[in-house]
Amino acid sequence: MSWKAQIHEWLEHHREEGTRLLQSLVRMPSTQGNEQQAQMLIAGKLYDMNLEVELWEPDGELLAKHPYFYSPRSKFTGSPNVVGVLRGSGGGRSLLLNGHMDVVPEGDMKQWISPPYSGVVLDGMLYGRGASDMKGGNVALLLAIQAIRELGIGLKGDVIFQSVVEEESGGAGTLAAILKGYKADAALIPEPTNMRIFPKQQGSMWFRIHVKGRSAHGGTRYEGVSAIEKCMIVVSELLELERVRNARIDDPLFAGNPIPIPINIGTISGGNWPSSVPDIVTIEGRIGVAPEESMDAAKAELAAWLDRLQEQDEWFAVSPPRLEWFGARWVPGSVDTGHELIGVLTEQYEAVLGSKPAIEASPWGTDGGLLTVVGDTPCIVFGPGYTATAHYPNEHIALEDMFRAAEIIALTMLTWCGIEEEATK
């Protein structure tokens, strides 16, 4: 019986165990600062599998000195990273498998059809915050490693499994693992791509723009300048900049994506009295950064675009919109589509699912940017789960996809890292 057949059978026999593990993880609300319980569960699994385990809280002071550090917090007490190394016998390629354990808050409770941390299974779907993003992917990694361990398959190359914190807030967990020295010949992150392969990912940064007006009584509003009306001009200009930036994108991996690198305006607020002319409106948003673009170049382009307004509008000449960069940012990343890990993964995908995988550019950032750019480890993203449900009420994952992803990843590990003894049992 081939390793492939044995891995398939092992996974078939561990469906209940895998589902229970995902349920346990989803039932631990591992929002920022509350990851410890879930991380201890993972550490326990890694000890059980006899991996070399390291568990540590990221060092905020050390991180703060790094140019790629961003986090809304400076201390990581109660938020440990966990790494487990499956040491190879030598002579093979190493593989880094990375997933994040932090989840975004549950949002509007009223929109959840079942409690947000229920882990309830309905029609093959497991529901709960983090099911897709990305505890399902983490379980797929653990199942792949466990199958290889329990079947007694010896790998030549090292496998480094990382369960990190802080991905949702800018990647400080993965950065901390990079600073610990963890690197490999290639990396895979099973974020919810819905089983597509993403060799490239856009980055993103948050911006805030303050648009001024001049207050006046609403009954004589012509004596003032409405910051809401002025803000509408700024919003239109941002939409125009988005068109200009996206018109430049000709990468076939973005084919079919209506807006490869969106500028999203997420919040707006201003004014304080219905019958006064509002004198300030503030918008906050994110600008997508193309996989091969530098974050500084994207910042400069947005700033210059807003500066043009001073020539186009008398009011803006006197009171220009004020731009700030704040909050989270995700580094863009790009791995050549000819990279061997993509070839191996594609082969195994076809072997398991009988069709070709979609290869696309990611519409969002992941910790893969940091691994590729800062961690010297080319990273691709491939995993089960649905982007569309991540961050929203009723997040869920198809369990079938989780098990299929585990099978594809296990087979990819075998081919990429090499098998110590080629003899089948």
Add this chain to the structure above:
Amino acid sequence: MSWKAQIHEWLEHHREEGTRLLQSLVRMPSTQGNEQQAQMLIAGKLYDMNLEVELWEPDGELLAKHPYFYSPRSKFTGSPNVVGVLRGSGGGRSLLLNGHMDVVPEGDMKQWISPPYSGVVLDGMLYGRGASDMKGGNVALLLAIQAIRELGIGLKGDVIFQSVVEEESGGAGTLAAILKGYKADAALIPEPTNMRIFPKQQGSMWFRIHVKGRSAHGGTRYEGVSAIEKCMIVVSELLELERVRNARIDDPLFAGNPIPIPINIGTISGGNWPSSVPDIVTIEGRIGVAPEESMDAAKAELAAWLDRLQEQDEWFAVSPPRLEWFGARWVPGSVDTGHELIGVLTEQYEAVLGSKPAIEASPWGTDGGLLTVVGDTPCIVFGPGYTATAHYPNEHIALEDMFRAAEIIALTMLTWCGIEEEATK
């Protein structure tokens, strides 16, 4: 020496006393719920002048039954109205003089060059919240009555002086005085018209519009619908409705007013995460109601205008903007420009200032709408003070205008109400 000359002289000799009275009133921060101290000072002045004084807290339960009642509160404990009646000898026309004692909050403290309740005088200007809106006008009324009393002039018609609460929040104080039975042949309110005469005033109402979107991750924002972009359409439509409504205004009293009855959008808020597509944006504003228009007609027109969006936009067909009416409202009012009080006031204005007064329609609502429409007392507005500084930091009034207004109003009282004995002293 004519009464006119004596009144002028009396006022010249009472400049310091009048200034001190305005300072005392400005130094009492009579924001909503805190009017009692200032009202007691007024009541004391009225007792001193031997008027028939009534002091009472409006009855919230009684008011609540009235169709024109609006207030954010239902109890008026600590917020008394004060009325003083100068009873005439009979045979003359009665005059109601109304001013409000409530002031709006001081707003952003940092923008005040001196403390907001200082009453400091600089270059003939008295500074402080309420100086223009409208304690200066109230002092002008009191000086006019005091001059007539102290000079021993007997009037034929009654003069009813009202110092009311709650004008800034929809007029419950004046409504309470109407319900007490106070009425007269005509009324004058010395709101800060900067010495112009306003026979007509627009009304206004507050509205709130909720504009829905559909949330999505900012990186795939094309999967969502931005409530900010949809709200921009609603804002444009409101500006268009404003154009349509104002194009109908052909009253010469609005000549030179760029937007006679503005629609002002005062606040905007929506979205909760920079990298999510916002699913709801709410705007709040005020719609001006033409002097001869009904408030219901204005409401219906705005509602119908928004309904059109459902035909123009697929998204709005499914998720139409939701309109609510909330908060304050001010009844519009109109007095014929041929009204005799306007004639008398114009004559006295010319006699005192040597030029013709500007006669215009008011760009904002006052309690005059209630007096005209509900109180059966045709009301015009004329007073010292600057609209442009009312409600804003560094509110101030020219003391010279306050004394000139007092003189014009005193002479108007003489002519309107009639003098008991025509003999000059």
